[in-house]
Amino acid sequence: xxxxxxxxxxxxxxxxxxxxxxxxxGKSTLIGRLLYDSKSIFEDQLEAIERSSEQRGDGYVNxxxxxxxxxxxxxxxxxxxxxxxxxxxPKRKFIIADTPGHIQYTRNMVTGASTANLAIILVDARHGxxxxxCRHAFIASLLQIxxxxxxxxxxxxxxxxxxxxxxxxxxxxxxxxKLSVPDIRFIPISALHxxxxxxxxxxxxxxxxxxxxxxxxxxxIGSDLNHVDSRFPVQWVIRPLSDQYHDxxxxxxxxxxxxxxxxxxxxxxxxGFTTKIKSIETMDGPVEEAFPPMSVTMTxxxxxxxxxxxxxxxxxxxxxxxxxxxxxxxxxxxKKLAVGGKYTIRHTTKEARCIxxxxxxxxxxxTLHRIEDDRTIGLNDIGRIVIRTTSPLFYDSYKKNRxxxxxxxxDEFTNETVGAGMII
Amino acid sequence: MNYNLSxxxxxxxxxxxxxxxxxxxxxxxxxxFSGGKDSIVMVRLAQKAFxxxxxxxxxxxxxxxxxxxxxxxxxxxxxxxxxxxxIVRTVQESIDKGRVVEEKxxxxxxxxxxxxxxxxxxxEFKFDAAFGGARRDEEKARAKERxxxxxDEFGQWDPKNQRPELWNLFNGKKQLGEHFRxxxxxxxTEMDVWxxxxxxxxxxxxxxxxxxxxxxxxxGTLLAKSDYxxxxxxxxxxxKQIRFRTVGDMTCTGAVESTASTIEEIIQEVASxxxxxxxxxxDDKRSEAAMEDRKKxxxx
Ligand SMILES: Nc1nc2c(ncn2[C@@H]2O[C@H](COP(=O)(O)OP(=O)(O)O)[C@@H](O)[C@H]2O)c(=O)[nH]1
Numbered sequence: 001x002x003x004x005x006x007x008x009x010x011x012x013x014x015x016x017x018x019x020x021x022x023x024x025x026g027k028s029t030l031i032g033r034l035l036y037d038s039k040s041i042f043e044d045q046l047e048a049i050e051r052s053s054e055q056r057g058d059g060y061v062n063x064x065x066x067x068x069x070x071x072x073x074x075x076x077x078x079x080x081x082x083x084x085x086x087x088x089x090p091k092r093k094f095i096i097a098d099t100p101g102h103i104q105y106t107r108n109m110v111t112g113a114s115t116a117n118l119a120i121i122l123v124d125a126r127h128g129x130x131x132x133x134c135r136h137a138f139i140a141s142l143l144q145i146x147x148x149x150x151x152x153x154x155x156x157x158x159x160x161x162x163x164x165x166x167x168x169x170x171x172x173x174x175x176x177x178k179l180s181v182p183d184i185r186f187i188p189i190s191a192l193h194x195x196x197x198x199x200x201x202x203x204x205x206x207x208x209x210x211x212x213x214x215x216x217x218x219x220x221i222g223s224d225l226n227h228v229d230s231r232f233p234v235q236w237v238i239r240p241l242s243d244q245y246h247d248x249x250x251x252x253x254x255x256x257x258x259x260x261x262x263x264x265x266x267x268x269x270x271x272g273f274t275t276k277i278k279s280i281e282t283m284d285g286p287v288e289e290a291f292p293p294m295s296v297t298m299t300x301x302x303x304x305x306x307x308x309x310x311x312x313x314x315x316x317x318x319x320x321x322x323x324x325x326x327x328x329x330x331x332x333x334x335k336k337l338a339v340g341g342k343y344t345i346r347h348t349t350k351e352a353r354c355i356x357x358x359x360x361x362x363x364x365x366x367t368l369h370r371i372e373d374d375r376t377i378g379l380n381d382i383g384r385i386v387i388r389t390t391s392p393l394f395y396d397s398y399k400k401n402r403x404x405x406x407x408x409x410x411d412e413f414t415n416e417t418v419g420a421g422m423i424i
Numbered sequence: 425m426n427y428n429l430s431x432x433x434x435x436x437x438x439x440x441x442x443x444x445x446x447x448x449x450x451x452x453x454x455x456x457f458s459g460g461k462d463s464i465v466m467v468r469l470a471q472k473a474f475x476x477x478x479x480x481x482x483x484x485x486x487x488x489x490x491x492x493x494x495x496x497x498x499x500x501x502x503x504x505x506x507x508x509x510x511i512v513r514t515v516q517e518s519i520d521k522g523r524v525v526e527e528k529x530x531x532x533x534x535x536x537x538x539x540x541x542x543x544x545x546x547x548e549f550k551f552d553a554a555f556g557g558a559r560r561d562e563e564k565a566r567a568k569e570r571x572x573x574x575x576d577e578f579g580q581w582d583p584k585n586q587r588p589e590l591w592n593l594f595n596g597k598k599q600l601g602e603h604f605r606x607x608x609x610x611x612x613t614e615m616d617v618w619x620x621x622x623x624x625x626x627x628x629x630x631x632x633x634x635x636x637x638x639x640x641x642x643x644g645t646l647l648a649k650s651d652y653x654x655x656x657x658x659x660x661x662x663x664k665q666i667r668f669r670t671v672g673d674m675t676c677t678g679a680v681e682s683t684a685s686t687i688e689e690i691i692q693e694v695a696s697x698x699x700x701x702x703x704x705x706x707d708d709k710r711s712e713a714a715m716e717d718r719k720k721x722x723x724x
Contacts, residue, residue: 009619014431081586083567084560086613093431095611107588114590227427235444240477248476254441254592259427283475291427295440297475308448332588346593349448408593415597417587 012088015221016095018112018145020136021122023100026153030122030191031085031098034213037198040087082112091217106365106380109136110330110420113143114406117221120149120212125158125188129171131366137172138365141179142328142382142422144402146224148176148184149215156190160203178368180399183219187212225292226401230258230266231319232312233348233404238297250281250297251306253349256403257396258314259291260298267315268306269394274315275302292403309350311394319394319404324357326424328398330382333411333418337377337385343418345389347407353390354409360384384424398422432620436469439608441592442571443473443555446606447480449596450553453606456542457483457510459495460671461628462557462609465617467506468626469608470555482509484554486542488535489516490652490674498629513545535673543579546603553596553604561613571610577601614669615694622687634667634685645678 021027034040085096097112099105113119119140123133140148150172158164165188176184187196188207195201198213210218238250260266260277267274278299280290290296298312306312313319331337337356345354359375362383377383398405409419429437446453455470457463470479483503503510515537518524523544524537546554560566570586572594587595596604609617621628638649638661647653649661652675666679667690684690 009432009615010430010623012431013428014434081568084611085567086561086611088613088615093613093616111588111590115592222426222428225427235441236448236474238474238477242476242478245476250476252444252473254437281475283472293434293437293441294429295437295444295473344597346595349445402591406591406593408590408595410595410597415595415599417590417595420588420590 012091012093013221014093014095015118015216015219016097016116017118017120017216018097018099018109018116018140019120019122020099020109020112020140021153022124022130022132025122025124026191027098027122030120030151030153030189030197031096033191033194033197034096035085035087037194038087038089038213082108089213089217094216106135106139106330106382107332109139110143110332113140113145114402114420116143116145117224118147118149118216118219119145120151123150123152123168123172125152125154125164125168128164128168129175133172134175134367135365137176137179137181138368141176141181142330144398144422146182147219147221148181149212150184150186151191151212152186152188153191155188155195155201155204156193160188160195160201162204162206165207185209185215187215226257227291228258229317229319229396229401230260230264230314231256231348231396231401231404232260232266232298233350234306234308234310234312235349237307248299249303250299251312252295252297253312254295255290255292256348257292257401258317259289260312261289262286265315266300266312267318268304269311269313269318269321270392271304271306271310273302273304275300275304277301309348311348313394319396321392321394323389323392325354325387325389325393325395326360327385327387327407327421328363328382328424329377329385329409329422330420331377331379331418332420333416334379335411335414335418336379337383337419342412344410344412345387345407345421346410347393347395348404350393352393353412354387357386357388360386385421387421395423397424432616432623435609435612435616436472436620438592438611439466439469440473442594442606442608443470445594446553446555446596446604447474449594450604452549452551453481453553453555454484454511454546454549454551455479455481455555456557457485457499458557458671459485459491459499459629460557461617461621461632462559464502464626464628465612465620466555466557466608467502467508468624471506479506479508481555482511484511484513484545484549484551486538486545487512487514487516488538488673489514490650492629492631492648492668492671492674494629494631495671498627502627511545511549513541513548515541517541518544535676538673539579546579551603552598553606555606555608557609558607559609559612559614559617560607569607569610571607572596573605573607574598575603575605579603581605615691618687618691618694622691628687629671631668631671632690634665634683636663637666637679638662639664639666639679645676646680647676647678648674650674 019027083098087094099108099112121136152165152168169186189196196211234251235253238252240248262277262279264277278301279286281297339356342355361370361372396404405423407421408417411418518541524540570589639646640659667682668679684693
């Protein structure tokens, strides 16, 4: 028998967050601390890092070693790619996208931020808000992360001084007024000693807020997904062709916005035909309602021609349809963006080709100023561009919907993913 | 109405999404099936992804020949039940054909040799995507693995040259002869897998549950007595109450002493476990970078 206590995992939810900070701000130590204090580190992992710490001549068990994966990084002692980490408390499961903070790695930060609900931005209490802090905040805001926690680290090195913390808070708030992040919080911590990470700090009685872990456990992300504008990009058509399901024709996909119910009137794009939802199927039985991020299969009342890349929506709430698209792009590749260049794009479940018509401007990611005299977009640059696609996209602005507002550019010769676009 | 999904349901929805993307983006996918709990979960997710149709790809077992009998019986039973097509390719064949040479020593492991058998099979059937059940939480080198992991024409993985993966936009474009490994369980932990098995009431091979077995303690790893193991000087067999946390090559899959005989007891045990799952695998202990090296060559 499953008792109630054992069964609590059935209603745990999921929070995805990124961590960003300049080199040596203590990001690895902080993640190591979260994993360690939440008891997500196993004995053999601990032994392995104890061994490595000793070999390296670190004077203490270097928790930072827990989070650097690949050998090249171990050799250079730096993190160079997005790494994913996992831990759970009885309330939530957490997925950390651990991204390095060097200037040349905007690409990784954007990647990590693209799926995150929340960003932790580390600031070294001794250095305060620096250029990189602003860049991290800008990227979080650009990627539409709704919650930022500014973790002011190494408070032990500034005598746990409230004034230092308040100054950083003020500086960050001044800067972030230019951004569109609805929820920003500040927590003074010491990752090395554990103050305010999992346990409240005795050294900072002046801080009345929650610890970092408590905040991660309780921040409300339920309303961050779009439950208003119904969007169902069709991924795959299910036709069993078996005797039992002879006439079954189901449209499989993931709900990317709004809510769909059996009986709802829907419209298929691009055809524009309307019909009603007959049922929403899963292997566990039909469901009454489907909402993001559920993966389901819809059957429709009428036999209309729908295939992968099409989108099922509500007739009274349609996405934009068009071929000339303005977007913010983050460039991910050494080969520069070419104006007039042709790329393959993936947008929801649709694939098309596009030609880059124009670069409007490039953004100075430290000051947020527009650069209009140099519009070359290379690795780690962010800018605003215009593309024309070979067939119409059904899209929303990225601000409105991260799934129907995002796309990637693929190099047609190397097949590499070269650009990450957010539709304006 | 409360529009929240539990973490397990979110992980499930994500894995289903990934499986459907593979079916749509590739011409000849295959699901690598080991008979272990992760691949059992994968089969269930694949069923869910394509219900009420059958799986649009076969399962493939790369058989080291050093199997737990219970795992093979279970494999055949599951394949039958699901109505899937099963392909088996064996390391023994690769040895017989001279493609690989068996290790020498008291417990020759065939784990490394599997890579060749796997790559040969991928080429034989011209598979362009192979689903694996690997998770990022298993091992350091996996933490940066993508859902869609590109392999060059030699089947190799280049950790420095991975494609960025943003949102849920997966890029499965490739040149002829290249293929992808796809990991729908990337974001799952061992705990998630067990919880999912409990939630879905999935059957798993009996060796995951506590039982009496004759084992030998070799450098701290409890290995089951079998035809593929020779005792070393000073070693002796002993009977212990154990269970296995992974199902693999018998020569390197270590047991843990345990009395857990139900899924719920296993969950309790995992929650308080002091060793990672891979900690019970002798092959990872060979060096800290062992996994990374094997992955580069095209390992699972
Ligand atoms: N005094 C003090 N040192 C810290 C703290 N957090 C991290 N460090 C040290 O700062 C250095 C850089 O930390 P690390 O976690 O590797 O930084 P990363 O580059 O951001 O990952 C290491 O020597 C840490 O021990 C802290 O809260 N207090």
